[in-house]
Amino acid sequence: MTTRRAVLAAGATGALALSSGCLGFVTGSEALEFDASKVLPADAALEETGYEHHDSGWERIEETVSVGVEREIHASLWNAVYSKEVSIQGQRQEAAMFAAVSLPAMEIAGSTQNPLDDMDNREILDEVRDQIEGNYGSLRDIRHHERTVVSILGADRSVDVFAARTDLEGEEMELRLPLTTFTHEDDLLVLVGGYPRLLPDEGVNIEVLMESIEHPLE
Secondary structure, X not given: OOXXXXXXXXXXXXXXXXXXXXXXXXXXXXXXXXXXXXXXXOHHHHHHHOXXXXXXXXXXXXXXXXXXXXEEEEXXXXXXEEEEEEEEOOEEEEEEEEEEEEEEOOEEOOEEOOOOOOOOHHHHHHHOHHHHHHHHOOOEEEEEEEEEEEEEOOEEEEEEEEEEEEEEOOEEEEEEEEEEEEEEOOEEEEEEEEEEOOOOHHHHHHHHHHHOOEEEEO
16 A cells, blocks of 8 residues: 555655755765855955964764655864963953854755754854854853844855853953854855954954855855
């Protein structure tokens, strides 16, 4: 007896065959591979703003997804983090940062499997919180502050600026966290910065870095 579920599963498998081009993935014997391209701020912008490379590299993700049938996908995402030493009340502290993250869109049979695709910027901020807290420590009282527009990779992009509090060197500090997300050349890009509220010029520098972004890079 052919059930409706079996027909749907067969249809999904046929769609996978058309979209993936990977017989092993269709049969379930192999995972489907997705790789993001690097995203980086331009060297000239880094020199202009004074931000220096802090860390960068690839992260591997392995997930089971359901597209009528369950299949394995493997993905590589890229992230690069930059930081800057700034003067706060006469003391030099590494209290400004910028990160660029690239995730593959992971589209299968017309359905996007990227977990960030359906999130708003506030939710994505929570997802990239580790990169931010690596510079500042624990964030609290996160709230939306304003929205601006920055020209990035040939288009105007909405940038949500969030406010948050943290403790740095034993002192409470209010931060501004500008963040934008958009799809470019089959990757989902996440660009996020952080700087003390009392240093608004760093907000301008973050915009310079965002505007300079280069993608895709090998």
